[in-house]
Amino acid sequence: MSQPYAADGQAGAGAAPDEPWNLRLYVTGRSPVCLRAIENLRRACEEHLAGHYRIEVVDLLENPRLAAEDQILAVPTVVRMLPAPVRKLVGDLSDTDQMLVGLQLRPPRRKGS
Amino acid sequence: MGDGVLAGLTGKASGLALAKAPTGIAGLDQITGGGLPSGRVTLVAGGAGTGKTLLGLQFLVAGARDHAEPGVLLTFEERAAKVAANVRSLGFDLDRLQRDGMLVVLSFQVEPAEIIGTGKFDLEPLFVTLDEAIGRLDAKRVVLDTIEVLFGTFGDDTIVRAELARLTRWLEERGVTAIVTGERGGTGLTRRGIEEYVSDCVITLDHRVREEISTRRLRVVKYRGSAHGTNEYPFLISADGLAVLPITSIVLDYAAPDERISTGVGRLDHMLGGGLFRGSTVLVSGTAGTGKTSLGAHLVHSACVRGERALWVLFEESPQQVLRNMRSLGLDLRSWVDAGLLRIWAARPSAFGLETHLAALARLIEEVAPSVAVLDGIAGLAFGASDPETTSMVARQFDLLKTRGITTMATALGHGAETSTVNVSSLVDTWLLLRNTETNGERNRLLFVLKSRGTAHSNQVREFLLTDHGIELMDVYVGPAGVLTGSARLAQAAAERDAATRQADDAERRRRELRRSVMEREAHLAAAQDELSAERAELDRIERRGEQRAVDAEADREAMATRRWADAVPSQGRH
Numbered sequence: 001m002s003q004p005y006a007a008d009g010q011a012g013a014g015a016a017p018d019e020p021w022n023l024r025l026y027v028t029g030r031s032p033v034c035l036r037a038i039e040n041l042r043r044a045c046e047e048h049l050a051g052h053y054r055i056e057v058v059d060l061l062e063n064p065r066l067a068a069e070d071q072i073l074a075v076p077t078v079v080r081m082l083p084a085p086v087r088k089l090v091g092d093l094s095d096t097d098q099m100l101v102g103l104q105l106r107p108p109r110r111k112g113s
Numbered sequence: 114m115g116d117g118v119l120a121g122l123t124g125k126a127s128g129l130a131l132a133k134a135p136t137g138i139a140g141l142d143q144i145t146g147g148g149l150p151s152g153r154v155t156l157v158a159g160g161a162g163t164g165k166t167l168l169g170l171q172f173l174v175a176g177a178r179d180h181a182e183p184g185v186l187l188t189f190e191e192r193a194a195k196v197a198a199n200v201r202s203l204g205f206d207l208d209r210l211q212r213d214g215m216l217v218v219l220s221f222q223v224e225p226a227e228i229i230g231t232g233k234f235d236l237e238p239l240f241v242t243l244d245e246a247i248g249r250l251d252a253k254r255v256v257l258d259t260i261e262v263l264f265g266t267f268g269d270d271t272i273v274r275a276e277l278a279r280l281t282r283w284l285e286e287r288g289v290t291a292i293v294t295g296e297r298g299g300t301g302l303t304r305r306g307i308e309e310y311v312s313d314c315v316i317t318l319d320h321r322v323r324e325e326i327s328t329r330r331l332r333v334v335k336y337r338g339s340a341h342g343t344n345e346y347p348f349l350i351s352a353d354g355l356a357v358l359p360i361t362s363i364v365l366d367y368a369a370p371d372e373r374i375s376t377g378v379g380r381l382d383h384m385l386g387g388g389l390f391r392g393s394t395v396l397v398s399g400t401a402g403t404g405k406t407s408l409g410a411h412l413v414h415s416a417c418v419r420g421e422r423a424l425w426v427l428f429e430e431s432p433q434q435v436l437r438n439m440r441s442l443g444l445d446l447r448s449w450v451d452a453g454l455l456r457i458w459a460a461r462p463s464a465f466g467l468e469t470h471l472a473a474l475a476r477l478i479e480e481v482a483p484s485v486a487v488l489d490g491i492a493g494l495a496f497g498a499s500d501p502e503t504t505s506m507v508a509r510q511f512d513l514l515k516t517r518g519i520t521t522m523a524t525a526l527g528h529g530a531e532t533s534t535v536n537v538s539s540l541v542d543t544w545l546l547l548r549n550t551e552t553n554g555e556r557n558r559l560l561f562v563l564k565s566r567g568t569a570h571s572n573q574v575r576e577f578l579l580t581d582h583g584i585e586l587m588d589v590y591v592g593p594a595g596v597l598t599g600s601a602r603l604a605q606a607a608a609e610r611d612a613a614t615r616q617a618d619d620a621e622r623r624r625r626e627l628r629r630s631v632m633e634r635e636a637h638l639a640a641a642q643d644e645l646s647a648e649r650a651e652l653d654r655i656e657r658r659g660e661q662r663a664v665d666a667e668a669d670r671e672a673m674a675t676r677r678w679a680d681a682v683p684s685q686g687r688h
Contacts, residue, residue: 028237036233060238064245067238068219074234074267090267091231102229 021045021053022082023103026072029061033092037076040093048105078103131338134182134254134290137175138168140357141316144333144342149314154281154291156311158302159318164329164350165294166190167200168318169256171354172292174205177215182253182290185246186218187239189262193218203354217246223262230268236276240283247287255284255291261305278310302334313337319345328506331357347509351472374419374485374520377411380586381545384562386569389543391484392518393566394511398525399547403558404579405524406430408545409487410439410446411584412522416485417449424483424519426474427459429490443582456481474510478517486514488523508540542566547577550598557598560586576602 025041027034038057045053060067060075067073080087080103089102100106133147142148149155149172159165166188173184188196196218197207210216219242246252260280263273284291293311297319298304308315315335321328331348333341348357373388376395382388389395397405413423427435435457436447449455458477460470478486491507507523514521523541544563549556558577575586576598589598597605 026238028235028241031235031237033233033235060241064241067242068221071221072238073221073223073236073263074239075237076234078231087229088227089229089231090234091269092233094232095230098229098231102231 024056024079026077036092136172153313155314158295160297163318163320169292176254183215183250184254185252188220188258193220225266255289257293259294281310349472375415377415378584393542395522395543396541397545403547417454421484424481424486425457426488432457485520491523
């Protein structure tokens with residue numbers, strides 16, 4: 001479970017092993033839900049992408065016009081900038097399965113499993 | 114149109130009156146008594162394409178342009194550029210308003226399929242964005258269009274629900290007048306039940322197509338703390354934007370001038386007690402080919418002759434066709450068109466929706482400013498079954514004209530019976546019925562005045578003739594066989610003429626006889642008089658002679674007595 005998965009679920013495909021992941025996390029100040037998301041994202045990245053990721057935390061309170069520009073309606077929102085394609089996750093990442101599938105760090109589980 | 118009239122009701126009203134923000138939408142401000150509740154959130158609910166976005170935009174544009182109230186549009190529906198392009202044709206220059214700092218258009222594209230929900234969240238970016246935009250412009254108006262798309266997007270709708278409730282409270286705290294639009298559907302007013310959070314004012318929009326005629330309707334479902342019209346009001350999307358038409362039966366205080374104007378048919382004027390009241394509405398109904406259009410032509414003609422402008426709306430024929438036909442009646446209407454006094458506009462009723470018709474009519478009235486209008490062939494609009502929508506539509510056309518003091522004649526294809534037009538007949542001041550009668554193998558036209566408000570009018574039927582010098586009304590003959598028209602009337606007239614001649618001959622003969630008789634009797638009388646005089650003379654003569662004799666006899670007796678020396682014994686007593 002240490003290798004990232006590409007969209008087709010094949011380990012390592014679509015992302016060069018040495019290409020760093022670029023994740024952007026949008027928050028509004030230091031609200032509990034945002035702090036929780038930062039914590040959850042860091043933990044998951046350490047576990048699955050150790051040394052191969054970069055997390056950029058964007059506080060919309062500091063630049064309010066960025067929300068409309070980047071089309072962010074809800075916080076916390078994680079946008080996987082790299083590897084392509086762009087993926088958008090909304091929520092505090094407390095649903096680990098959804099997060100891993102959403103970021104494609106794990107192949108989607110079959111229905112009913 | 115007309116938002117200035119209500120300006121006094123708006124702004125910071127004193128006392129208990131609710132402050133209202135005018136929407137700039139003709140009619141809506143009238144229904145709501147001044148506009149939307151100021152500093153509150155209004156829900157505008159309607160299906161796709163009902164005009165929710167337009168209503169919101171017009172509200173913002175009116176604020177920015179006319180009331181110095183900058184606005185913020187936050188749309189989830191379209192890209193900002195597209196929004197601006199869509200309303201440019203309505204004369205809303207959103208780009209310029211944005212450059213002038215009177216408007217901000219923010220757009221969010223929400224694509225649920227691309228978003229993965231991973232737990233708890235909030236919609237704080239929405240608040241942050243709005244807060245920034247409101248602060249930047251000192252905005253007083255906000256429109257959120259359509260906020261419901263947020264449902265089903267982030268995984269947990271209970272959070273969206275709670276956030277929307279928080280958003281409406283926040284908007285109120287922020288002191289802005291806001292419109293939130295919502296999709297119609299489900300069991301409530303909106304698919305997602307967002308009316309729960311918006312409790313101050315709710316407006317619904319509706320777009321129905323019935324018998325291929327579309328009508329848009331608006332209703333103020335709720336307006337806390339304010340009286341409001343509760344009916345469904347048709348509205349239209351015209352070249353100037355949204356216009357609600359609340360006029361029907363709300364206000365009945367039209368000016369009612371005493372002035373009469375001619376119908377262009379002298380005897381008809383006489384039947385109506387001197388013509389039509391200026392500003393009144395006349396319905397001319399009748400079956401096909403009874404001369405309805407011709408009557409309309411006379412009205413516009415007479416208006417043009419007086420130097421007034423006239424509008425002639427044709428729903429059934431082309432202008433060329435009508436101009437040609439009317440020339441055969443001796444009415445040269447083309448010269449009025451050329452002189453700019455007469456404007457003819459033709460449109461098939463089925464070509465547009467009802468509100469488009471109304472919009473077109475409103476625009477024509479503005480352009481032409483006529484004193485007289487003829488709507489020829491409203492049947493196509495009004496009698497497509499006894500449809501209350503079309504009827505109310507016609508009513509609004511009448512109102513539109515009446516409120517502007519325009520004398521209106523509407524012609525309608527009635528189906529013979531007087532009841533077929535009963536729906537609109539209550540709306541008109543004068544109702545003329547044209548009817549064909551079929552007798553002796555010919556059809557003749559009859560004209561009745563069924564009603565004429567405020568006028569002593571003739572209850573008589575007239576025969577209606579189309580001649581090469583216009584319409585003529587003739588007395589009809591009422592005999593044992595009923596009303597006589599056409600050649601039957603002519604035959605009757607001839608018979609009466611014969612009878613009259615015979616009568617005249619008889620009289621002459623009798624006169625002669627009598628004169629002779631009188632002369633004879635006078636002669637007799639003269640002869641008798643002569644005899645009488647002769648006899649009277651004879652009688653006089655005889656009487657005079659008798660008296661003389663008596664006198665002589667007395668004288669003789671006295672002379673005799675003197676001679677005999679008789680005593681003076683009176684002898685008279687024995688005489």
